[in-house]
Amino acid sequence: MDYEFINDIISLYIEAGILTFRIALLGIVGAVVVGLLCSLIKYYRVPVLQKIVGAYIELSRNTPLLIQLFFLYFGLPKIGIMLSSESCAIWGLIFLGGSYMAEAMRSGLEAVADIQVESGLSIGLTDFQVARYILLPQAITVSVPAFLANIIFLIKETSVFSAVALADLMYVAKDLIGLYYKTDEALLVLVLSYAVILLPISAVFTIAERKLRYAGFGN
Amino acid sequence: MQDLGIKVLFQGRNFIRLLEGLWVTVRISLIAVIISIVLGIVLGMIMTSKNPAIRILTKTYLEFIRIMPQLVLLFLVYFGMTKAFNINLSGETSAIIVFSLWGTAEMSDLVRGALISMPKHQYESGMAIGLNTVQVYKYIIIPQTVRRLVPLAINLVTRMIKTTSLIVLIGVVEVVKVGQQIIESSRLTVPSAALWVYGVIYFLYFGVCYPISLLSAKLEKRWNS
Numbered sequence: 191m192d193y194e195f196i197n198d199i200i201s202l203y204i205e206a207g208i209l210t211f212r213i214a215l216l217g218i219v220g221a222v223v224v225g226l227l228c229s230l231i232k233y234y235r236v237p238v239l240q241k242i243v244g245a246y247i248e249l250s251r252n253t254p255l256l257i258q259l260f261f262l263y264f265g266l267p268k269i270g271i272m273l274s275s276e277s278c279a280i281w282g283l284i285f286l287g288g289s290y291m292a293e294a295m296r297s298g299l300e301a302v303a304d305i306q307v308e309s310g311l312s313i314g315l316t317d318f319q320v321a322r323y324i325l326l327p328q329a330i331t332v333s334v335p336a337f338l339a340n341i342i343f344l345i346k347e348t349s350v351f352s353a354v355a356l357a358d359l360m361y362v363a364k365d366l367i368g369l370y371y372k373t374d375e376a377l378l379v380l381v382l383s384y385a386v387i388l389l390p391i392s393a394v395f396t397i398a399e400r401k402l403r404y405a406g407f408g409n
Numbered sequence: 410m411q412d413l414g415i416k417v418l419f420q421g422r423n424f425i426r427l428l429e430g431l432w433v434t435v436r437i438s439l440i441a442v443i444i445s446i447v448l449g450i451v452l453g454m455i456m457t458s459k460n461p462a463i464r465i466l467t468k469t470y471l472e473f474i475r476i477m478p479q480l481v482l483l484f485l486v487y488f489g490m491t492k493a494f495n496i497n498l499s500g501e502t503s504a505i506i507v508f509s510l511w512g513t514a515e516m517s518d519l520v521r522g523a524l525i526s527m528p529k530h531q532y533e534s535g536m537a538i539g540l541n542t543v544q545v546y547k548y549i550i551i552p553q554t555v556r557r558l559v560p561l562a563i564n565l566v567t568r569m570i571k572t573t574s575l576i577v578l579i580g581v582v583e584v585v586k587v588g589q590q591i592i593e594s595s596r597l598t599v600p601s602a603a604l605w606v607y608g609v610i611y612f613l614y615f616g617v618c619y620p621i622s623l624l625s626a627k628l629e630k631r632w633n634s
């Protein structure tokens with residue numbers, strides 16, 4: 191093991207890690223927004239949109255992110271839509287994550303008993319107030335475990351972005367292996383980088399999940 | 410230009426070649442799925458053990474495999490093993506090793522979850538009506554566990570097929586690689602080939618995974634009610 195070499199390359203990994211983190215953040219925020227919209231559309235059975243959302247969810251959940259990215263990055267330019275690798279990565283992550291988030295939130299929404307909504311309406315709340323004060327708070331608690339698991343899943347999925355020429359952690363590792371043939375060092379730092387990013391998140395999520403489980407209603 | 414792009418798929422054996430590529434992906438996932446299910450069931454049963462050493466060991470394995478992106482695991486086996494131990498593995502073998510390791514971890518957690526979620530009174534009631542241990546397992550525990558497990562395990566299969574798409578990045582010639590070859594060879598004659606080829610690959614994956622997802626959803630609905 192060449193520690194001097196590790197010392198030299200660590201800044202490359204930090205840079206790549208920050209890039210990964212930034213894209214993951216944007217992608218996840220986008221995915222949450224898309225997921226929330228889709229889950230509400232499915233929950234309220236909005237006429238035409240419901241079908242479109244249903245098709246989108248099936249399409250996105252049953253295909254790999256890598257193929258989605260290849261289509262965005264290599265396919266779309268042929269019809270004149272040019273995306274940089276960064277925006278490809280973000281859109282890809284939103285497209286993939288949106289459906290996972292939608293499913294997580296929909297299961298939460300459906301877990302809220304109908305009587306809750308009916309009681310809210312009967313004491314004179316508007317539809318919006320029912321959603322804001324009764325439906326969403328309970329639904330969110332139920333969907334938290336799936337929601338947090340999705341976030342970790344999406345961060346892990348960012349590792350395929352190197353395939354569309356984004357200089358993320360995998361890309362740096364592959365580059366170093368190719369340039370210097372320092373495979374052990376490059377892979378060790380790669381594993382450590384992902385551990386540093388994901389272990390704390392995973393630990394915090396485990397605690398959060400345990401705390402929130404007791405915020406359920408009626409049991 | 411775009412309206413002619415689709416013809417690239419029907420030139421020569423292009424479409425058949427794509428399907429052959431898809432079969433490589435599916436075959437690797439199926440081998441890994443079978444290994445994972447067998448090892449996962451065994452490991453899942455081991456994980457219900459109360460022995461602290463076993464618990465720490467299995468937990469560490471599970472956490473490590475789950476926290477690492479599958480692509481990192483592929484790199485570790487494909488590039489790392491060669492360098493560190495001088496074992497030269499082909500891309501396909503590395504893929505099968507990695508997906509079996511990963512699938513075993515996921516499967517064992519499902520098995521463990523299904524086993525510990527079985528209420529104690531199920532065992533006790535069985536005993537109380539005079540069944541022996543084998544009968545309790547055969548008629549009460551295993552049928553219920555299987556019903557909880559099968560939809561989740563089928564779900565895992567689609568996840569494994571989707572993740573297998575990563576193997577193109579360690580140089581296995583599968584559907585994406587074949588697609589790239591087709592795009593390259595028709596670069597001058599059909600410039601818009603990339604759009605069509607990747608589009609078709611996208612729907613090929615969908616065609617493989619969607620029926621499996623449907624099956625899983627259907628079984629889950631039927632057995633849960």
